[in-house]
Amino acid sequence: MEERIITAFDNLDITQTERLIGENMEIKIKNKDRRRIESAVLEKMGAKKERRAYAPRKLVAVALAAMLLTLTITAGAVNEWDFNRVLPAIVQNLFGNNEKILDNMHSEIKNNVVSNTFEGLELEITSLYADEYSITMTVDVVAEAPILGQGVPRVNLINNACNRSVVEDNIGMGTYQVHSEDRYKITIVANFNLNDEISTGDSFTFTVGNFVIPRFNHDDEVVYTLEGDAEIKFTVDLLAKGNNINAYPDITLKNGNILTRVVLNPFEIRLFIDGREDYIHRNTAPDGFGYGYIKEDVLSIVAKNGMVTDYTALQAYGPVIPRTGASYWYAEDENVTYLSFGSSFDNDILFDIDDIAGIIFRGIEIPLY
Amino acid sequence: MLSDKEIYSLLTTNPEKGIARIMNEYMAFVYTIVYGKLSGITSKQEIEECVSDVFYEVYRTRSSIDLEKGSLKAYIAVLSKRRAVDLFRRLVKRVGEVSTDDLNLLTSGENVENSVINAETSEILLTEIKNLGEPDSQVIIRKYYLGQSTKIISKALGLKPNTVDKKVSRALVKLKQALGGAI
Numbered sequence A: 001m002e003e004r005i006i007t008a009f010d011n012l013d014i015t016q017t018e019r020l021i022g023e024n025m026e027i028k029i030k031n032k033d034r035r036r037i038e039s040a041v042l043e044k045m046g047a048k049k050e051r052r053a054y055a056p057r058k059l060v061a062v063a064l065a066a067m068l069l070t071l072t073i074t075a076g077a078v079n080e081w082d083f084n085r086v087l088p089a090i091v092q093n094l095f096g097n098n099e100k101i102l103d104n105m106h107s108e109i110k111n112n113v114v115s116n117t118f119e120g121l122e123l124e125i126t127s128l129y130a131d132e133y134s135i136t137m138t139v140d141v142v143a144e145a146p147i148l149g150q151g152v153p154r155v156n157l158i159n160n161a162c163n164r165s166v167v168e169d170n171i172g173m174g175t176y177q178v179h180s181e182d183r184y185k186i187t188i189v190a191n192f193n194l195n196d197e198i199s200t201g202d203s204f205t206f207t208v209g210n211f212v213i214p215r216f217n218h219d220d221e222v223v224y225t226l227e228g229d230a231e232i233k234f235t236v237d238l239l240a241k242g243n244n245i246n247a248y249p250d251i252t253l254k255n256g257n258i259l260t261r262v263v264l265n266p267f268e269i270r271l272f273i274d275g276r277e278d279y280i281h282r283n284t285a286p287d288g289f290g291y292g293y294i295k296e297d298v299l300s301i302v303a304k305n306g307m308v309t310d311y312t313a314l315q316a317y318g319p320v321i322p323r324t325g326a327s328y329w330y331a332e333d334e335n336v337t338y339l340s341f342g343s344s345f346d347n348d349i350l351f352d353i354d355d356i357a358g359i360i361f362r363g364i365e366i367p368l369y
Numbered sequence B: 001m002l003s004d005k006e007i008y009s010l011l012t013t014n015p016e017k018g019i020a021r022i023m024n025e026y027m028a029f030v031y032t033i034v035y036g037k038l039s040g041i042t043s044k045q046e047i048e049e050c051v052s053d054v055f056y057e058v059y060r061t062r063s064s065i066d067l068e069k070g071s072l073k074a075y076i077a078v079l080s081k082r083r084a085v086d087l088f089r090r091l092v093k094r095v096g097e098v099s100t101d102d103l104n105l106l107t108s109g110e111n112v113e114n115s116v117i118n119a120e121t122s123e124i125l126l127t128e129i130k131n132l133g134e135p136d137s138q139v140i141i142r143k144y145y146l147g148q149s150t151k152i153i154s155k156a157l158g159l160k161p162n163t164v165d166k167k168v169s170r171a172l173v174k175l176k177q178a179l180g181g182a183i
Helices: A001-009 A014-020 A031-047 B006-013 B015-038 B044-060 B072-095 B100-106 B119-131 B136-145 B150-157 B161-179
Strands: A069-074 A089-095 A104-110 A121-129 A134-143 A154-157 A185-193 A203-208 A210-215 A221-227 A230-235 A246-247 A259-266 A268-274 A280-282 A291-294 A297-303 A308-317 A320-322 A330-331 A336-342 A356-360 A364-369
Touching: A001 B119, A001 B136, A014 B072, A014 B119, A031 B015, A031 B044, A210 A356, A259 A356, A268 A297, A268 B119, A364 B136, B006 B015, B006 B072, B015 B044, B015 B072, B044 B072, B119 B136, B119 B161, B136 B150, B136 B161
Parallel strands: none
Antiparallel strands: A069 A089, A069 A121, A104 A221, A121 A134, A134 A185, A154 A210, A203 A230, A210 A221, A246 A259, A259 A268, A268 A336, A280 A291, A297 A308, A297 A356, A308 A336, A320 A330, A356 A364
16 A cells, blocks of 8 residues: 555646645755755756865855945035034935935934034945844945044934834834944945845835934934835845855754854855854843843854954843843843844954854854865 | 735735745745655755745746645645655666665655555545644655655654654554555
């Protein structure tokens, strides 16, 4: 009977197979095996000269839909009390088909503006990449006159224009950063964590809502709001070569914790760990919340030239909600899906991925190349 | 996730990108089918080679894919089965490479020619398997279509291994009764 069932199954046509197969029946396939098979297929197609040999490193699976988008805000000279004169400004999208994507722009003066003068201002999205859990956008704000202020300039997304939910109350509040000695140009790296996992083929649409330039007093900010129904859309391609490296080490650490994945991008390294209780501890609610904090854990980055640099874990993500600028996080529960090293809190950390040979975490070396 | 039409469109307009997308989407599925058929009787390298053959064939036969006949997944499943069965038969012909025990357990092979399973009989079988209800039908599909072990099935369905085995034997009895002499 068994043999005959198998024989029948071996000879099903497409229609019959359609009726038989369901979802989520597949077994897991190791990433390194996947890459080797992909390489073999490409070779057979004549798209690749040499088959990829097996290597212990487990990298790739990269997400980057890099695109270049320039929003140019043209405005006349304005003085400190005259920001409204920039209305309505022409915002021109230089990406793709050059269609105008934003029709109106107005600046909104929040609290007490100290002073500033812009001859012109340009926003340029110079890179955009994503992994399964977040998108990161780099925006250059270039002005013809010095941009005065201090603190953390930021770019926000418009909530309801984003077709994927962005994590918690940071919706529309993409963060951070980068001070610059060059006051004519500020580079802002905005990282948006996503509630939903994204995967290859997903498209992501959002609108840049505004950007904010803080003043000398953090309570004083200039908020530029870009209004319009224009959307920036990109399609996630996890196979594309980009700025992220994913490694799948599947290494058992001390205390039974398993390091399952490493994501390296220029701004942070994330370590995904199963069995997390060792990594986060619950404070006894000093202000009514349960606070989680991470034990001191140090990650060493090994450069190809042999240099070793240590970093201390700065954040824990997952059902843990980071509090902006703080070193503690209140948590819905104690599960941490990953530890972050580097992170956007420290603008000086910028990894050159090409120079990274591997990492050492808890004494275990994980080659990335 | 892209729809079948979108993937097919990509496959025809930009075959390399299309096949990359298909591999990303269906690699584990193809691997599961091929592995289920060949696991234990050949090397991992040969299994991987067979999986890559499947995708190459998708690429090569892209112009003949007809989404009216069924989904892309079903098309790929059929190709996977056929390539795996082909390899299985080749292995059988290599003297000593496959033991008699393996043949009995894993079936098909040379026995295919002797087993006249026509389309009508397959239809009855499919209907009866669906009539088993869940999770029994899925247990049978996983065990005999995907060649998954009891351990894998029990883990996937959250059942105890001996429960899976019991379900299999009960389902076989039911199928035998329902099918009578048809199979």
